Amino acid sequence: MDTTPLIITIDGPSGSGKGTIAKRLASEYGLQLLDSGALYRVLGLAALRHSVDLADVAALEALAVSLDVRFVVADNDEGVQVLLEGRNVSREIRTEEAGSVASIVAAIGPVRAALLKRQRDFSQAPGLVADGRDMGTVVFPEAQVKVFLTASAEERARRRCNQLLGKGFDANLERILADVKARDARDTERTASPLEPAVDARVLDSTEMSIDQVLIEIRELITVNKASKG
Numbered sequence: 001m002d003t004t005p006l007i008i009t010i011d012g013p014s015g016s017g018k019g020t021i022a023k024r025l026a027s028e029y030g031l032q033l034l035d036s037g038a039l040y041r042v043l044g045l046a047a048l049r050h051s052v053d054l055a056d057v058a059a060l061e062a063l064a065v066s067l068d069v070r071f072v073v074a075d076n077d078e079g080v081q082v083l084l085e086g087r088n089v090s091r092e093i094r095t096e097e098a099g100s101v102a103s104i105v106a107a108i109g110p111v112r113a114a115l116l117k118r119q120r121d122f123s124q125a126p127g128l129v130a131d132g133r134d135m136g137t138v139v140f141p142e143a144q145v146k147v148f149l150t151a152s153a154e155e156r157a158r159r160r161c162n163q164l165l166g167k168g169f170d171a172n173l174e175r176i177l178a179d180v181k182a183r184d185a186r187d188t189e190r191t192a193s194p195l196e197p198a199v200d201a202r203v204l205d206s207t208e209m210s211i212d213q214v215l216i217e218i219r220e221l222i223t224v225n226k227a228s229k230g
Contacts, residue, residue, distance in 0.1 A: 007145070013151075014156060017206050017214065018147075023080065026129040029222070033130075037102065040105060043063065045101070047063060061110050065114050070083040071083075134195070146200055153177060153180050
């Protein structure tokens with residue numbers, strides 16, 4: 001029997017629901033979780049906090065290498081607490097400012113390389129659910145189950161707006177939609193690990209799908225994978 005740890009990658013654009021899906025899968029199957037987007041958001045927040053110029057690639061690399069970040073499973077609705085230098089920054093990294101900075105630093109090749117090994121270190125028994133933008137194409141190309149989750153820009157902006165309002169943040173739908181489209185352009189057009197489905201990924205459009213409907217599709221992929229291992 002194949003005892004290789006199960007790796008499930010959930011890639012897709014911002015607001016497609018991949019974070020929620022990844023957390024649900026990790027909890028359901030007892031797997032570790034990697035929120036790769038949070039790593040870039042934490043790095044972006046650290047850059048802001050330490051006044052690192054986003055144009056200073058060498059400084060960003062150094063910050064990435066020494067980044068003091070931990071993911072701690074929480075017993076509340078957050079699901080996972082993100083700790084930067086020992087402080088819970090789960091709310092701070094979800095602001096639009098942190099997200100925009102994260103998208104900028106993620107487009108810098110040397111910075112991505114600096115965080116690559118740290119992401120791969122999350123792959124431990126019994127397995128891992130990794131969500132991001134290049135989990136199935138670059139970080140874990142050997143993953144047994146790969147999903148590319150997408151949705152229309154308008155739907156993703158609406159979800160993001162509701163999420164922010166629900167957490168007590170101010171949110172403007174028109175501004176968020178513009179940011180979503182700008183971020184999509186940066187992520188798909190960058191030369192370093194552009195946002196695109198892995199050739200062996202299942203592409204799911206969640207625009208008119210519920211979380212449970214998406215989970216049903218992915219559970220079927222996991223079942224097929226387990227059956228193939230005997």
